[in-house]
Amino acid sequence: MNWYKKSQQLEITDMTDNPNSKKEYTDIAHDLYYRTQTALIDNPNYLWVYTNGIIDANPETMDQPSHRFYPQWNNINYEETYVGRYSPSTKTITIVRPMGVFQFREIPSHLKMLLQQKFPEAQKLSIHASAQRWYKKAQYNNPPEWNFPEAEHDYNPNWDYDIDPIPDEKLVQIAEKAMNEINNKIISQIGMGKAKAAYIKNDNEDRLAIYAFGTAPYPVFMINLENIKKVAEQCAKDLYCNSEQEIIIGISTSLYHELGHAIQDWMNINMDENEAEEFARHYNDFGEIWKFWE
Numbered sequence: 001m002n003w004y005k006k007s008q009q010l011e012i013t014d015m016t017d018n019p020n021s022k023k024e025y026t027d028i029a030h031d032l033y034y035r036t037q038t039a040l041i042d043n044p045n046y047l048w049v050y051t052n053g054i055i056d057a058n059p060e061t062m063d064q065p066s067h068r069f070y071p072q073w074n075n076i077n078y079e080e081t082y083v084g085r086y087s088p089s090t091k092t093i094t095i096v097r098p099m100g101v102f103q104f105r106e107i108p109s110h111l112k113m114l115l116q117q118k119f120p121e122a123q124k125l126s127i128h129a130s131a132q133r134w135y136k137k138a139q140y141n142n143p144p145e146w147n148f149p150e151a152e153h154d155y156n157p158n159w160d161y162d163i164d165p166i167p168d169e170k171l172v173q174i175a176e177k178a179m180n181e182i183n184n185k186i187i188s189q190i191g192m193g194k195a196k197a198a199y200i201k202n203d204n205e206d207r208l209a210i211y212a213f214g215t216a217p218y219p220v221f222m223i224n225l226e227n228i229k230k231v232a233e234q235c236a237k238d239l240y241c242n243s244e245q246e247i248i249i250g251i252s253t254s255l256y257h258e259l260g261h262a263i264q265d266w267m268n269i270n271m272d273e274n275e276a277e278e279f280a281r282h283y284n285d286f287g288e289i290w291k292f293w294e
């Protein structure tokens with residue numbers, strides 16, 4: 001069968017800029033098992049993830065109603081990965097756009113083709129903005145300005161995150177020191193462009209910093225100074241750490257860690273948490289660049 005030809009026949013709706021994008025997404029192929037006593041559903045919904053060049057799909061079950069419940073997808077970074085669902089009853093595939101610079105790009109045609117191969121009965125394809133973007137859009141109308149004229153991309157952290165308009169001055173000083181270290185000492189040694197950090201708030205509590213995938217070689221980092229402060233204070237309480245010291249280490253190593261991810265992205269190698277962390281620790285402790293990519 002000519003899959004490419006068949007994929008051309010999919011009826012495509014792009015909901016990205018539709019105010020109902022998020023609602024429509026959660027209406028399609030969600031909660032099939034909601035309040036269902038028995039799992040006697042013949043034609044389950046599917047959840048899929050586009051990872052390592054293939055579509056990995058799993059049927060929705062009562063215990064696994066969303067992507068995060070599947071242990072094999074634990075390491076998926078949802079901000080930079082295309083994910084979605086398939087509903088056999090409506091013959092509709094949904095795609096949630098990743099975040100970062102890729103969120104406004106055309107959905108890759110090979111992705112559409114692979115989805116069509118995976119779900120050959122599908123007739124419709126519905127494209128959605130990331131949930132985070134809609135959550136963010138609903139809250140703020142006038143985000144603070146963002147300037148990064150050196151960058152070759154126009155990524156703006158305002159698209160995805162709540163920017164903190166008045167971050168704590170003392171914490172900002174620590175972050176700026178680390179960013180100066182990155183921009184004046186590190187990037188020149190690895191041939192990368194300038195990096196810039198945005199201060200965010202109201203984010204997921206466990207999240208300290210994020211690299212905006214696709215922005216390298218002019219990487220954009222988001223850092224949640226308040227979250228780092230909270231972790232440092234918790235450490236002081238539970239483990240008798242020096243909280244001032246922990247805040248400095250936390251902010252600096254978070255930024256170096258995200259730089260590690262930016263390098264991985266730029267060098268086109270796998271996103272590796274251990275490598276990024278080791279790179280960060282090594283620079284923080286010894287002032288030396290661990291060239292994990294060589």
Ligand SMILES: [Zn+2]
Nearest residue numbers: 257261273276
């Ligand atoms: Zn990481």
